[in-house]
Amino acid sequence: MKRSLQVVAVTVAAVSSLGLSTTGSFAASAAVAADPNAKVEYSGTLSILTKFGLQQLSPYFVNLAQDYEKLHPGVKVELIQESDDSVKGKTKTLVASNSLPDVYFSWTGSWGGNFVRGNRAVDLSPVIGPDTEWGKTLSPAAVKAFEYNGKFYGIPLYQDAKFMGYNKQIFAKLGLKAPANFEELLTSCDAIRKSGATPISFGNKEAWPAIHFAGQLLAYNVPQATLERDFDPATADYSDPGYVAALKQFSQIVERCTDGAGVNGTSYASALQAFTNAQSAMYYQEIIEFDQAATPDSALKPADFGFFRLPVPDGAKGDAKSIEGAPEGYMINAASKNIPLAIDFMKFVTSKGNAQVLSAPPYGQPSATIGGASEKNMSAAVVDGLKDINAASYLMPWLDTANPPRVAAVWLSSLQALAGGSMTPEQVMDEVRKAASAAK
Amino acid sequence: MESGAVLHGVARPRRPKSLRARFGNLLSFRWAAIALILIGWFVYYPIVDNFIVSTTDQDIYTGEVTNVGLANYDRLLHDPVALLALWNNCLYAVISVVFQVFGAFLLAAIIEDLRSERWRRLWRAVYFVPSAISITVTGLLFYFIYQPQIGLLDAALSRVGLSQFVMPWLGNEHSAIYAIIAMSQWQGFGYSTLLFAIAIQKIPRDLYDAATMDGAGPLRRLWSITFPLTREMAGLMIIVTITGAFQVFNEVMVMTAGGPNNSSQVLGTWLYQKAFIEDNFGYGAAIAAVIFVLTMLTGAAQLWYTKRRRVQL
Numbered sequence: 124m125k126r127s128l129q130v131v132a133v134t135v136a137a138v139s140s141l142g143l144s145t146t147g148s149f150a151a152s153a154a155v156a157a158d159p160n161a162k163v164e165y166s167g168t169l170s171i172l173t174k175f176g177l178q179q180l181s182p183y184f185v186n187l188a189q190d191y192e193k194l195h196p197g198v199k200v201e202l203i204q205e206s207d208d209s210v211k212g213k214t215k216t217l218v219a220s221n222s223l224p225d226v227y228f229s230w231t232g233s234w235g236g237n238f239v240r241g242n243r244a245v246d247l248s249p250v251i252g253p254d255t256e257w258g259k260t261l262s263p264a265a266v267k268a269f270e271y272n273g274k275f276y277g278i279p280l281y282q283d284a285k286f287m288g289y290n291k292q293i294f295a296k297l298g299l300k301a302p303a304n305f306e307e308l309l310t311s312c313d314a315i316r317k318s319g320a321t322p323i324s325f326g327n328k329e330a331w332p333a334i335h336f337a338g339q340l341l342a343y344n345v346p347q348a349t350l351e352r353d354f355d356p357a358t359a360d361y362s363d364p365g366y367v368a369a370l371k372q373f374s375q376i377v378e379r380c381t382d383g384a385g386v387n388g389t390s391y392a393s394a395l396q397a398f399t400n401a402q403s404a405m406y407y408q409e410i411i412e413f414d415q416a417a418t419p420d421s422a423l424k425p426a427d428f429g430f431f432r433l434p435v436p437d438g439a440k441g442d443a444k445s446i447e448g449a450p451e452g453y454m455i456n457a458a459s460k461n462i463p464l465a466i467d468f469m470k471f472v473t474s475k476g477n478a479q480v481l482s483a484p485p486y487g488q489p490s491a492t493i494g495g496a497s498e499k500n501m502s503a504a505v506v507d508g509l510k511d512i513n514a515a516s517y518l519m520p521w522l523d524t525a526n527p528p529r530v531a532a533v534w535l536s537s538l539q540a541l542a543g544g545s546m547t548p549e550q551v552m553d554e555v556r557k558a559a560s561a562a563k
Numbered sequence: 564m565e566s567g568a569v570l571h572g573v574a575r576p577r578r579p580k581s582l583r584a585r586f587g588n589l590l591s592f593r594w595a596a597i598a599l600i601l602i603g604w605f606v607y608y609p610i611v612d613n614f615i616v617s618t619t620d621q622d623i624y625t626g627e628v629t630n631v632g633l634a635n636y637d638r639l640l641h642d643p644v645a646l647l648a649l650w651n652n653c654l655y656a657v658i659s660v661v662f663q664v665f666g667a668f669l670l671a672a673i674i675e676d677l678r679s680e681r682w683r684r685l686w687r688a689v690y691f692v693p694s695a696i697s698i699t700v701t702g703l704l705f706y707f708i709y710q711p712q713i714g715l716l717d718a719a720l721s722r723v724g725l726s727q728f729v730m731p732w733l734g735n736e737h738s739a740i741y742a743i744i745a746m747s748q749w750q751g752f753g754y755s756t757l758l759f760a761i762a763i764q765k766i767p768r769d770l771y772d773a774a775t776m777d778g779a780g781p782l783r784r785l786w787s788i789t790f791p792l793t794r795e796m797a798g799l800m801i802i803v804t805i806t807g808a809f810q811v812f813n814e815v816m817v818m819t820a821g822g823p824n825n826s827s828q829v830l831g832t833w834l835y836q837k838a839f840i841e842d843n844f845g846y847g848a849a850i851a852a853v854i855f856v857l858t859m860l861t862g863a864a865q866l867w868y869t870k871r872r873r874v875q876l
Binding site for chain 1: 624625735822843844
């Protein structure tokens with residue numbers, strides 16, 4: 124037996140050392156910066172990973188690719204289009220296998236920071252920095268959202284933030300107004316439920332929708348400096364009492380405004396559909412979904428669609444003017460064989476004309492290009508939402524991309540448990556603290 | 564027949580192989596070389612590589628690899644979600660064996676006992692249809708059946724006066740895994756039934772006729788003829804079912820993605836969560852190694868059992 128154990132130990136040691144030699148060869152290369160004077164070679168294949176995989180969004184990049192290929196017949200654009208959920212796993216698979224495409228989608232925060240840390244993204248400061256020709260065509264705040272260690276790594280495509288969409292007809296029928304504070308939201312929910320309608324359709328099967336409610340409530344209840352300290356694994360302690368307060372408010376929303384424990388059995392898309400079908404009075408959604416929630420063909424018409432920020436709870440100690448959201452954009456692969464071509468393609472994507480197409484229905488993604496979000500082409504709701512985003516004092520990042528993945532995973536599962544009633548706010552925070560401590 | 568066999572009562576002495584014959588044997592391997600290389604590269608190398616990765620901690624972004632020995636396996640033993648996932652896999656296996664092996668065997672015996680060939684064909688087809696649907700499509704279909712607001716199941720329960728059983732089947736931590744397993748039985752039951760039906764068809768009718776003449780009733784014939792003569796198929800089905808239960812992934816991903824609160828995680832989805840969501844590829848590889856060992860052991864045990872208990876006609 125002893126001899127067998129020795130054999131196992133020796134084998135494991137040998138196998139491990141073999142593993143080091145095998146996998147060590149995947150180490151990332153040195154940092155790469157864009158050269159503003161590089162000549163663009165209009166030939167070869169350009170691969171792009173987008174987050175526009177949904178049926179209603181996918182034509183945008185398909186059309187852009189066709190237009191670019193027409194302009195430059197020597198170039199072939201290959202698209203990998205994924206949805207919001209699938210792009211996460213796909214990106215990590217591509218990173219792990221060193222197969223990232225030339226251009227790839229990225230969120231801000233720790234998600235984008237990982238690419239920078241691993242030298243997987245081109246430093247675009249010389250071409251997209253605030254004083255550059257291209258940089259001047261983009262919203263400075265959006266460009267800054269992709270700033271890491273004083274350098275700019277991302278090409279912001281559109282702005283995004285979370286609002287409560289509501290059905291004006293249902294509200295008017297019940298004599299309700301857009302709630303001015305958190306308590307009013309809860310009493311509105313009671314009135315709507317009494318009428319037989321679902322107050323807020325909420326699908327949390329994917330777990331991240333709960334993160335969005337919680338994220339906004341955290342921004343209201345926890346000071347910004349504390350939040351940012353806790354997002355950093357080195358300084359995180361998640362001890363502020365505002366966390367528990369925010370989660371208690373989230374529980375109140377689940378209990379009084381939604382289908383309760385049933386939300387975990389409903390998908391985000393089904394909940395959106397219920398709102399679009401006018402079966403629910405409200406739906407907490409991103410501005411980029413406004414044009415999908417209300418269309419001329421749906422039961423909820425664009426004229427009946429309204430929105431408001433999630434109301435602020437009384438006595439909340441955080442930033443009452445903050446809004447949860449962040450621009451989303453693209454990065455250039457540092458290992459790309461044709462970085463100048465990739466940059467040229469993204470300049471084409473963010474040109475004013477293409478930006479206006481992106482901002483208008485059916486896409487409704489408010490472009491980060493200055494002048495790209497044209498009020499003439501856009502839905503009134505998206506225009507107003509964009510103004511609201513610009514008026515926000517702080518953009519609270521998505522909780523699951525701001526935290527390290529292992530802490531984010533605990534937020535996701537624990538908030539599902541809180542929504543389902545199997546955990547208390549205090550227990551959720553205990554789990555988050557444990558994960559944050561382990562991630563140090 | 565063994566070499567050196569007795570022919571016409573005289574034992575033929577074993578002749579030593581010449582060098583040329585031995586070399587010729589080695590040369591014959593060249594015909595299989597490409598297949599061996601492909602199998603080695605695409606089947607066996609990844610298995611070995613997975614064990615290697617499981618002894619490391621990797622940062623996929625920087626490419627940094629740290630040797631952690633057996634730490635990932637130690638962590639696995641103390642990970643409550645991994646243990647819950649293992650339990651869910653076992654639950655999956657036990658329920659699947661009950662329905663997809665024993666249940667399918669009984670159903671196949673009943674169908675094959677029908678006198679009309681037309682009815683036999685019809686019922687085989689009826690039970691087989693769900694197996695022809697992709698597991699992802701089935702998962703989505705059942706997601707809508709279990710949906711709390713518009714789902715068929717809750718609506719049916721309410722209509723028949725069983726509203727006390729109405730619940731968000733996939734959204735409840737206690738029912739989610741059972742709801743997924745139930746869907747899986749619906750999907751896999753017909754396929755197993757068809758395989759058992761084929762095995763039963765191979766049994767000579769004379770045996771049943773003789774048993775009937777001896778006064779054996781349907782249950783006796785089932786127990787004394789059908790059961791022993793389909794034991795090999797049953798063994799095979801048990802291997803396939805248990806192995807499948809430990810490799811389950813798609814249906815869970817589509818229906819709950821392991822939630823709510825990790826209550827429906829199985830080893831496959833927990834592996835995905837750890838490796839592809841939490842960037843912990845070393846730990847994910849350790850889970851994969853456990854799945855590999857479990858399925859190998861199951862397969863080996865069942866093969867040994869069926870070999871021992873094989874009944875030949």
